Amino acid sequence: MSKGTLFDKVWDLHTVGTLTSGQTQLFIGLHLIHEVTSPQAFAMLRERGLKALFPERTIATVDHIVPTTNQARPFADNLAEEMMQALEQNCQENDIKFYNIGSGNQGIVHVIAPEQGLTQPGMTIACGDSHTSTHGAFGAIAFGIGTSQVRDVLASQTLALSKLKVRKIEVNGTLKPGVYAKDVILHVIRTLGVKGGVGYAYEYAGTTFTQMNMEERMTVCNMSIEGGARCGYINPDTVTYEYLKDKDFAPKGADWDKAVAWWESIRSDADAEYDDVVVFDAAQIPPTVTWGITPGQGIGVDQLVPTPEEIHEEDRFLAQEAYSYMDLIPGKPIQGTKVDVCFIGSCTNGRISDLREAAKVARGHHVAEGIKAFVVPGSERVKQEAEAEGLDKIFVEAGFEWREPGCSMCLAMNPDKLQGRQISASSSNRNFKGRQGSASGRTLLMSPAMVAAAAVKGKVFDVRELLLSR
Amino acid sequence: MVSEVKTVSGHGIPLVGNDIDTDRIIPARFLRCVTFDGLGEHAFADDRKAKKGNHPFDQPQYQGAKILVVNRNFGCGSSREHAPQAISKWGIQALVGESFAEIFFGNCVAIGIPCLTAEPAVVKQLQEILTTNPQTEMTVNLETMQLQCGDFSAPVAMGGGARNMFISGTWDACGQLVSHAEQVRMTAAKLPYINWS
Numbered sequence A: 001m002s003k004g005t006l007f008d009k010v011w012d013l014h015t016v017g018t019l020t021s022g023q024t025q026l027f028i029g030l031h032l033i034h035e036v037t038s039p040q041a042f043a044m045l046r047e048r049g050l051k052a053l054f055p056e057r058t059i060a061t062v063d064h065i066v067p068t069t070n071q072a073r074p075f076a077d078n079l080a081e082e083m084m085q086a087l088e089q090n091c092q093e094n095d096i097k098f099y100n101i102g103s104g105n106q107g108i109v110h111v112i113a114p115e116q117g118l119t120q121p122g123m124t125i126a127c128g129d130s131h132t133s134t135h136g137a138f139g140a141i142a143f144g145i146g147t148s149q150v151r152d153v154l155a156s157q158t159l160a161l162s163k164l165k166v167r168k169i170e171v172n173g174t175l176k177p178g179v180y181a182k183d184v185i186l187h188v189i190r191t192l193g194v195k196g197g198v199g200y201a202y203e204y205a206g207t208t209f210t211q212m213n214m215e216e217r218m219t220v221c222n223m224s225i226e227g228g229a230r231c232g233y234i235n236p237d238t239v240t241y242e243y244l245k246d247k248d249f250a251p252k253g254a255d256w257d258k259a260v261a262w263w264e265s266i267r268s269d270a271d272a273e274y275d276d277v278v279v280f281d282a283a284q285i286p287p288t289v290t291w292g293i294t295p296g297q298g299i300g301v302d303q304l305v306p307t308p309e310e311i312h313e314e315d316r317f318l319a320q321e322a323y324s325y326m327d328l329i330p331g332k333p334i335q336g337t338k339v340d341v342c343f344i345g346s347c348t349n350g351r352i353s354d355l356r357e358a359a360k361v362a363r364g365h366h367v368a369e370g371i372k373a374f375v376v377p378g379s380e381r382v383k384q385e386a387e388a389e390g391l392d393k394i395f396v397e398a399g400f401e402w403r404e405p406g407c408s409m410c411l412a413m414n415p416d417k418l419q420g421r422q423i424s425a426s427s428s429n430r431n432f433k434g435r436q437g438s439a440s441g442r443t444l445l446m447s448p449a450m451v452a453a454a455a456v457k458g459k460v461f462d463v464r465e466l467l468l469s470r
Numbered sequence B: 001m002v003s004e005v006k007t008v009s010g011h012g013i014p015l016v017g018n019d020i021d022t023d024r025i026i027p028a029r030f031l032r033c034v035t036f037d038g039l040g041e042h043a044f045a046d047d048r049k050a051k052k053g054n055h056p057f058d059q060p061q062y063q064g065a066k067i068l069v070v071n072r073n074f075g076c077g078s079s080r081e082h083a084p085q086a087i088s089k090w091g092i093q094a095l096v097g098e099s100f101a102e103i104f105f106g107n108c109v110a111i112g113i114p115c116l117t118a119e120p121a122v123v124k125q126l127q128e129i130l131t132t133n134p135q136t137e138m139t140v141n142l143e144t145m146q147l148q149c150g151d152f153s154a155p156v157a158m159g160g161g162a163r164n165m166f167i168s169g170t171w172d173a174c175g176q177l178v179s180h181a182e183q184v185r186m187t188a189a190k191l192p193y194i195n196w197s
């Protein structure tokens, strides 16, 4: 049993009581909703004659279905339009603030809450979306929930939950040039497995994380769920406070000092006890690429696609499935694999610093012939900031398309989709079969800088070589 | 509206494979909807299409099955409740597997579908029995925590909390959560960030 960790402290502070099932009733400090997983929840609420109990603690936006080219209403896709209208109506009926397209605040739900300062240390945060773990970067306990639980939060601002164990994932040292936060988390998942985290909250600790900025921390926490952990977090520190200061919803004036003092008090104690500890060395982490159909099937960009003999026995069945689906040959280098589509965006890597790193690689190069490459900013604010810095011009000059904000081809619920057997280099978080909109489409996950490198070379390419030649 | 779930009986359906994610259970294009109705026919849509009629969900011998037997880390990936909803709308009332992804498990509890775990060898044997003899009657019993499949029986497991919720009929927590509104307000009032001043 963990003791004295941030997880324990936040859990205890938010505990309302114990339910007859033995589960904990946990107060949820911030609830985020979007168009995909909320309509049925509102319908269930209506069925029971209920309304949102704390409407001011729920924030809505629209991200999954929005087109990234023409966003005029009504949407060309009737079903998308119907979902949009349902959200607008549900928010209105329940007095919930909705950041609609064109408000200047719309974007991927896990991008907008941090950038507005809604996400704060010590909060419990829930959203009907598994990548809610992103918000743990601030030292919040944040996790994805299903639609029935969205209903529960709306109805009671609480959830029925069982406490998780806490595993400390310590990474120490400085990352080598060309190695990014994305590589760190892909490396962790590759090592611990996609179900290694089941039953755990991950606490990311060590000097590698303390050196990271908030956006890098969000990338890491974002993919906790791909390692099976329902949530991941990093203890708040001065980097967190500097990021938050003066954000729209951050405490101001005297409240700010109170807040910082409280945030300091909820950090994991120096002598905190963990259920498990795993240690990594940052210097050992290479730019990482996935070769298979789960985020755990990753290798260093300069490595060979593993042969069945190199794979743990219980993972071989899945590896066989991956070889045939991906059409990659065991024992052959991943580098040089031709790609068709390059996607930069998503809640993992669609923030301003991601776009900056990708632009650094793209600048002065041109997207290789026959490659479709596009950049989708994570939010309206990210887009605006990028344009103010001229990143859009760099991308467009290099042959990338510059789009409107949304989830886009991360899961392809909007018109952005792979076609047939196309293979994509993607800065998103999931390479599951069919994830990017074509039932036979293929995805290679990597950092945004690596996606930019793949775009200009037309194939998987070690970004370190491009950076060295600068 | 909540009812006790103590046993589930019926035919079983084997689905072999580790790490079957929710994108495979219900591909994202079917999430463009505002109700869960009609999701059943799209369960495993892409896998079924790829298998051209040879997916268990299409094979005649498994039509009407109630218990789905899966392997490791079933339901990983996206938190979409559409996944258990699709499986349940197809007709499944309980799952037995080596392990389940956490959010998927929770979503199943919330809609009254128990997910029971069993040893890998047990799951393998079950899948073999159901493959060679699809008509074998199967029962999972949450009170005795045993499963029966023809002559074969084995223990199953489930986290204590969830098991109690099924047996006592409290798996739908919503009513209980709502009834504590006063305590909820008291807890909120003690949290500094609700009102810094």
Ligand code: SF4
Pocket: A063, A064, A108, A109, A110, A129, A131, A346, A347, A348, A406, A407, A410, A411, A428, A429
């Ligand atoms: S960007 Fe992708 S992972 Fe993130 S919320 Fe959107 S669909 Fe989900």
